[in-house]
Amino acid sequence: xxxxxxxxxxxxxxxxxxxxxxxxxxxxxxxxxxxxxxxxxxxxxxxxxxxxxxxxxxxxxxxxxxxxxxxxxxxxxxxxxxxxxxxxxxxxxxxxxxxxxxxxxxxxxxxxxxxxxxxxxxxxxxxxxxxxxxxxxxxxxxxxxxxxxxxxxxxxxxxxxxxxxxxxxxxxxxxxxxxxxxxxxxxxxxxxxxxxxxxxxxxxxxxxxxxxxxxxxxxxxxxxxxxxxxxxxxxxxxxxxxxxxxxxxxxxxxxxxxxxxxxxxxxxxxxxxxxxxxxxxxxx
Amino acid sequence: xxxxxxxxxxxxxxxxxxxxxxxxxxxxxxxxxxxxxxxxxxxxxxxxxxxxxxxxxxxxxxxxxxxxxxxxxxxxxxxxxxxxxxxxxxxxxxxxxxxxxxxxxxxxxxxxxxxxxxxxxxxxxxxxxxxxxxxxxxxxxxxxxxxxxxxxxxxxxxxxxxxxxxxxxxxxxxxxxxxxxxxxxxxxxxxxxxxxxxxxxxxxxxxxxxxxxxxxxxxxxxxxxxxxxxxxxxxxxxxxxxxxxxxxxxxxxxxxxxxxxxxxxxxxxxxxxxxxxxxxxxxx
Numbered sequence: 432x433x434x435x436x437x438x439x440x441x442x443x444x445x446x447x448x449x450x451x452x453x454x455x456x457x458x459x460x461x462x463x464x465x466x467x468x469x470x471x472x473x474x475x476x477x478x479x480x481x482x483x484x485x486x487x488x489x490x491x492x493x494x495x496x497x498x499x500x501x502x503x504x505x506x507x508x509x510x511x512x513x514x515x516x517x518x519x520x521x522x523x524x525x526x527x528x529x530x531x532x533x534x535x536x537x538x539x540x541x542x543x544x545x546x547x548x549x550x551x552x553x554x555x556x557x558x559x560x561x562x563x564x565x566x567x568x569x570x571x572x573x574x575x576x577x578x579x580x581x582x583x584x585x586x587x588x589x590x591x592x593x594x595x596x597x598x599x600x601x602x603x604x605x606x607x608x609x610x611x612x613x614x615x616x617x618x619x620x621x622x623x624x625x626x627x628x629x630x631x632x633x634x635x636x637x638x639x640x641x642x643x644x645x646x647x648x649x650x651x652x653x654x655x656x657x658x659x660x661x662x663x664x665x666x667x668x669x670x671x672x673x674x675x676x677x678x679x680x681x682x683x684x685x686x687x688x689x690x691x692x693x694x695x696x697x698x699x700x701x702x703x704x705x706x707x708x709x710x711x712x713x714x715x
Numbered sequence: 716x717x718x719x720x721x722x723x724x725x726x727x728x729x730x731x732x733x734x735x736x737x738x739x740x741x742x743x744x745x746x747x748x749x750x751x752x753x754x755x756x757x758x759x760x761x762x763x764x765x766x767x768x769x770x771x772x773x774x775x776x777x778x779x780x781x782x783x784x785x786x787x788x789x790x791x792x793x794x795x796x797x798x799x800x801x802x803x804x805x806x807x808x809x810x811x812x813x814x815x816x817x818x819x820x821x822x823x824x825x826x827x828x829x830x831x832x833x834x835x836x837x838x839x840x841x842x843x844x845x846x847x848x849x850x851x852x853x854x855x856x857x858x859x860x861x862x863x864x865x866x867x868x869x870x871x872x873x874x875x876x877x878x879x880x881x882x883x884x885x886x887x888x889x890x891x892x893x894x895x896x897x898x899x900x901x902x903x904x905x906x907x908x909x910x911x912x913x914x915x916x917x918x919x920x921x922x923x924x925x926x927x928x929x930x931x932x933x934x935x936x937x938x939x940x941x942x943x944x945x946x947x948x949x950x951x952x953x954x955x956x957x958x959x960x961x962x963x964x965x966x967x968x969x970x971x972x973x974x975x976x977x978x979x980x981x982x983x984x985x986x987x988x989x990x991x992x993x994x995x996x997x998x999x
Binding site: 547548549566567569596598602603605606607609610611613614615616617618619620621622623624625626627628630632633636637638639640641642643644645646647648649650651652653654655656657659660663664667670671673674675676677678679680681682684685687688689691693696697699700701702703704706707708709710711712713 | 831832833850851853880882886887889890891893894895897898899900901902903904905906907908909910911912914916917920921922923924925926927928929930931932933934935936937938939940941943944947948951954955957958959960961962963964965966968969971972973975977980981983984985986987988990991992993994995996997
């Protein structure tokens with residue numbers, strides 16, 4: 432199969448590396464000639480171009496749009512004049528509702544995708560062929576999606592060693608609000624509230640004494656600010672709903688502590704300990 | 716120096732191992748004969764007893780109370796009849812205000828201590844001699860504390876490879892509320908709010924898709940319930956104050972998202988990214 436990858440960052444570059452390794456013919460597209468050079472040097476792509484029009488001569492059967500979220504729809508629109516009929520197209524955006532319906536209306540061979548893999552480092556230099564191995568890779572077909580487009584994506588996911596997870600765009604976005612976007616907001620608020628301690632001796636002490644518990648709880652709140660804004664902006668309703676539900680629990684904890692209701696607090700923490708184990712990522 | 720350690724769990728056992736290794740004579744005390752056997756078998760202590768009265772014949776110069784927090788004061792009271800005059804006593808409780816003043820009134824050779832080290836596993840079996848190496852070890856002397864008692868503790872801290880940090884009990888308790896107790900409450904609320912998602916397909920998806928970001932943010936909220944209750948109960952005022960300040964930040968984030976004030980959210984997340992780096996534990 433002939434696959435074009437538009438955008439050769441961490442995700443696009445890692446997909447390119449693995450698919451080349453698996454024997455596919457991969458054409459890379461990047462706005463940066465330097466990125467193209469690096470992708471060719473790493474053997475991630477067999478050919479590389481900087482203009483979407485160069486795709487025409489490649490005759491791709493599948494195009495993966497691996498740009499930042501806000502560029503997915505404009506990239507699709509710009510791509511379409513250069514694509515053979517029935518070329519399957521997918522993206523890797525971390526929020527699906529704003530993308531999938533308009534994209535599918537334009538091109539029913541579009542399937543929304545979201546590989547659940549990442550690293551703290553970005554760019555083609557950080558790419559690795561095995562980034563997706565054993566990880567969930569979400570696909571969000573809707574009623575208008577062509578079935579053969581979905582099948583093509585499922586075989587691609589198997590080829591990169593990931594596990595297909597099928598759902599609809601709205602459920603995807605609500606699930607990632609819970610497990611990815613809400614954690615950023617609560618973690619950032621932790622950093623902010625500690626850092627605004629008014630007694631400089633207590634603040635210094637907090638800096639000195641913070642250890643693995645604080646490090647883990649504050650990690651995603653100290654991440655790239657643009658990603659946090661992107662989550663809130665493009666998944667606004669789901670993030671707001673999760674924040675509201677979250678605050679009710681926190682308010683409940685505050686009330687129990689105020690009223691010295693240790694039994695209730697204890698039952699609550701026993702329940703969260705049990706619930707915590709329900710997440711496969713938390714299992715030993 | 717002759718040192719007695721009362722309570723041979725993870726902390727007491729690790730102190731015993733290291734101090735024996737450093738050439739001190741260590742007497743262990745545990746209510747459990749099995750724990751005594753294990754401590755002797757591991758070479759953590761030279762002698763071990765199950766009754767406080769057995770201390771009398773040992774003539775300790777320093778006693779470390781390594782019991783759970785709620786047993787520190789009763790243990791001190793029970794110990795005193797068996798101690799030579801001017802024996803230095805310290806504890807390892809994670810909250811200092813409820814302990815230090817009453818303990819010092821009873822015995823001015825008492826110094827409150829809190830070694831900032833731990834593991835997810837508990838008990839003498841999990842003990843390790845190097846648990847404290849390079850870690851902060853807080854001491855909270857007050858006006859009535861005898862200076863030579865503080866000096867004795869400081870040399871002990873150097874012997875176990877830790878770094879002395881001096882502060883007062885109130886500042887200690889406020890700092891640990893920020894970096895240890897508040898994180899437990901916010902992390903537990905995350906687990907609770909996700910787990911009460913009413914759409915079973917979204918909940919299942921959240922379980923499947925949760926990865927390192929969720930794992931880290933939820934870790935301390937999935938910990939031992941009794942520890943969370945102990946924090947809230949014995950550090951109630953500081954935990955309530957930190958919860959209130961925290962909720963203001965979260966409410967502010969919600970308002971920005973509601974009003975689509977992306978500039979403010981962006982500035983906030985840029986600030987938390989900078990503040991996050993101020994914590995030595997977050998530095999590479």
